[in-house]
Amino acid sequence: MAPGGISSRQKSCNACVKSKRRCDKQTPTCGNCVRKRCPCSYGGKSDMQPRYNSANGSIGVDTVASPSSASYDSGFVLNDGGFSTAFDADVALPDATLQIDGTLESLLNSMSGSTFGDTYGLSDLLGRDVPMASSPTSKALTRPDYSRIAPVCDDYAPWQLADPSSRIAYAVNVFKNFHVTFAQNKSTIYMHSQLYVGNTPRWILQAFATCVLYTNQTKETRGFVLKILHENVNNLINTASGVSFTPREKLARVHALVVYQTICMFDGDISLGQRAENDLPILESWNEELNNIRDNLDDVAELDMTELRKRQPESWERWVFAESVRRTYIICHALKTFWDLLKDRGDEDNFGKWEYIHRSTLSRHLWTATNSFDFYRAWNEKPMWIISAFCFDEFLRTGKGDDIDDFALAFLTLSFGLDEVKTFCYETSRRLLE
Template sequence: MGTGDTAVELSPFDLEALCIASATEDQLFGFDLPDAITSPNSLINITGSSTDAGDQVTSHRAYSSAKSSTFSSAEIPPLARSRIGYAITQLKLAPRMMVENNSTLWCHAMLYDEHMPRSLQDAHASCALYNARNDINTDFVARHIANRIDELISAPLPTEAIEIMARAHALMLYQVMLFFGSDVRCFSQAEVLVCRLVEVGNLLLDISAQQTDPINALLLYPSAAVRAAWKSFLFRETLRRTVLSLFQFVAFCHLLRGQSGPCTDGLSQGNRVTLSAHLWSASNAFGFAVAWNERPHFLVHNLDFTDVLKDAQPDDIDNFGKTMLVSLQGIDDVKGWFYMKSGTF
């Protein structure tokens, strides 16, 4: 098992690392982004999506109250483009992944097998409608999603950990639909959700700090202990992936507004996440135990991926791991690492 003890200098999930460079921070973490990032389509364009010129102007006016000039995706420096484009592409896939697989990059498909809280049930149904949008039903779908969001944010914060996580997953899915649904009427509601995401993200940070990691091999018999270890892993690692993905998404939201967001120290100091495609993709407790005992897995401390880059093989890295590595190093470097390890990105 690989571990790292030192925080890396360039943290892909440090909010400041993804925010706008100020006059005194001209190349903050290599992004060197212009001051005029105010269009909600700026980051959408990075992924190659086409947008109508008129919609760009309308979107800009709806979403930015401080700037008057639109931002062209051509102005984004290549390094910044290579670090954030892949993550945004993965975010945009989340509603379809949730409907088709009951999962996202940050949420394991088996987490809600026994019980899916109502907040996420509503978001799940909204994702299905969102995926089925057409010229006829677009307005109905938009109203439905907006109503479900209003219901969610008006409900009191839950106190049980699984309910808090479900609320975070629902908010993230709604925010993806608002941001990337190309409906300018949604941007004001998306702005409200940023604060809600931070609120629930801070609760998850506290829960994450209480998690412990087993280090011993798992006995395959009796199976009750293996099932308990698997369920614990599903919760623990979904929690950690959710925290990282949520605050990265918040950073993108600030980036769209042309604002610098406050850092969240818990993301870079004391943070842990396990990277192992074999553990994450295990479909049952037995498969999980075999992967735990026989395959390498990397407990990443403080977002330091040194041991991962040194010792991991391409098949150890799932899409979440790819997203983290690309956010840190840029897609060309990560593709190069895969190639040097005889893998394909």
Template sequence: MLGYISSTRKKSCKQCVKAKRRCDLGYPCCKRCFSKSLDCAYPNSVREAEVVIRQRTPDLAPLDHVGDNDLIGLQPVGCDFDLAILQVSTSDSKSSSSPESRSNIAEDREEQDATNRQALYWKSSKEPAVSRQMLPKIWAPSWLNEDQLLFMVSRMRSFVPTLAFTGANTFIHTALYKSHQPTAFQDSISLSALYLAKTKQNAPILIRSIDEKINGLIARSNGWSLQEHLAAVQALILYQIIRLFDGDLGQAGTAARQNHLLELWTAHLWKRSFAEPIAFSKPWDAWVFYESLRRTVMISVFMRGSWNALTQGGLCDQVPVLARLPLSKGDGFWDIREEEFDRRVARVDGRDQLVAYGDFSLSWKPGEDDVGGLTEFQRLLLVACRGHMDPRLYLDGM
């Protein structure tokens, strides 16, 4: 279990400094502030690669143990398993602060009790007492209407031809693999191009090729670097989109069972991104990699939630996970060049440039905010959680 990753460049939050308590540097709030419903604020921030997201990730079996037989019997994921990216860790064997008195020991016990109560949120309907930062007054809707789903599926399907024509898409930055192209990335482009040329005659070739590429990913998964892991998850997302949302291929059932494999790989990727941070020589390279990783995790969860909604009468079962995944504020860096990035970064005031998906959606004012000012990525995310209240989000894009 991963509770938090310490960042040596981040100072204790103001509440812990005031109380003379050790801070565990959790993001967006530390454990002490979380359990006491305090407003947690840090005096400074860290680079995006060092941002800490408080989470509880699942204990995953080694990826090399996943074989063909495991894929055959995969069942849809139940409510007891999710990425658990967004939960507070309940398995810390050691407190992040050292008690110096009986009162401190009592306080630590109160914090642990509060943390344990928070874990029950995912298995009961009772709402825990958490800080305003962590739990908005309302959540994104769990039920999607037909118009929302049609727009979302259409946009996700567009990821495939966009990659084939440009070598990039909404979650794969154009500069991500400029110096080294993982095999999974090259294969995904090739099969995306083959999909665009699909006919009744070559469809079986496409299906077999995807199956073989997935089997190859499984066979090599034990030795992945973090970059290769990212490319593998991106490739699997594309293979899932091709098979889930094209009824002519007749592969939706197989792909639906392999959604569990995508969930496992995505959870492990997210966990590794904190446990095995990469040192980049330039801020631009770091931003491109970690922003692509964040978007890849987001789209992985988003796609699986969309598929569930499509097959379960509109019910999106991934809302609790999606609501707390991080996004870049403004989303203005994705389409700019490195030189412009360096100029803009120099003007940033140093605060964290991330916002939770749930907070981003709640900030949208239906019928008032300008739809034209949204990027395609922002629009896709808002259609899912605000489309029922603001049809402009999908009607203007149809």
């Protein structure tokens, strides 16, 4: 008997047998599977999955995880690594990949790369739904990717949240104050301050007003503020679901829902906590749509700083949008992981979206630029790094404290500890962290 209980005498491919279609028995891939671009295997060859080359329409065969460890949609296009370019497949880690205890650990070391691919400017994004240059692949992580983060989860205990010097307390404090940062600066560590300067989406205006009211609430106004919060969350969900939106609108609805979620998750009111729980699947769904417009910097992942400078983005606005998408995608997964960890329901055997490598740019000089001139000057004169899978090795060898923006600071602290990062910043640039 062949693997999966399929008889070795079976002539049709497994997919045709399952769907009760007539199979032409062509190898390595039958006609039905070619048309549907789905895996094609015969009997005992269930470990072989096809890859589809969209450039010439040909099908090749790669060895990947067995069908029992992955679910496929027949509409997916598989790349040379066997992974869906839509990033929607729930692919389990290969046997060679280390399964490590701890949900937060799975969160923290799973990204890698570098590149500023073609993206659309803010003005281009207002009126049409055009795709960004999305990443064609994201590989699974292995042992070295997780080594520095293990203590965060292995030694985690709820009382650590009361110790401001602990890694987990620092990280949670950053996340729980997103709405405060937004209310005070009209920006966060993942939402650039210039992103919504012109033609601000109404969801962002409503979220900003809500954050300002909530941050400045009093005992007398709390009830009214929470009513506004509930109505604006309902308005967001009702008006931002089930319709085709431009990439900028898709990003705006995620940004609005994230600040609402952080309020509800960390307020302490049981009804708000349940509201956050109910809305979490919506946030996950919207965030996955960002994946389709995200440039994950694959084509510059291995470039050094000199080569990166030669890949200057077409416009400052496009870089602002692309980097905000990258950071937002990471933050949404991190928020869910923290929420699961704090509610003691993390599945240490399920890496989820942290199974793949995600990337972001480390450069305070680029992120804090307030105009195009300052941005391009920083691009040509200041250092920058592409951070992959939370791997900061190259930055730690060549970078300084002045190069660290608040997004990188949060994950550096989770990786190495607050005192260690403070020491690094002071010794390399005399920068004092608050």
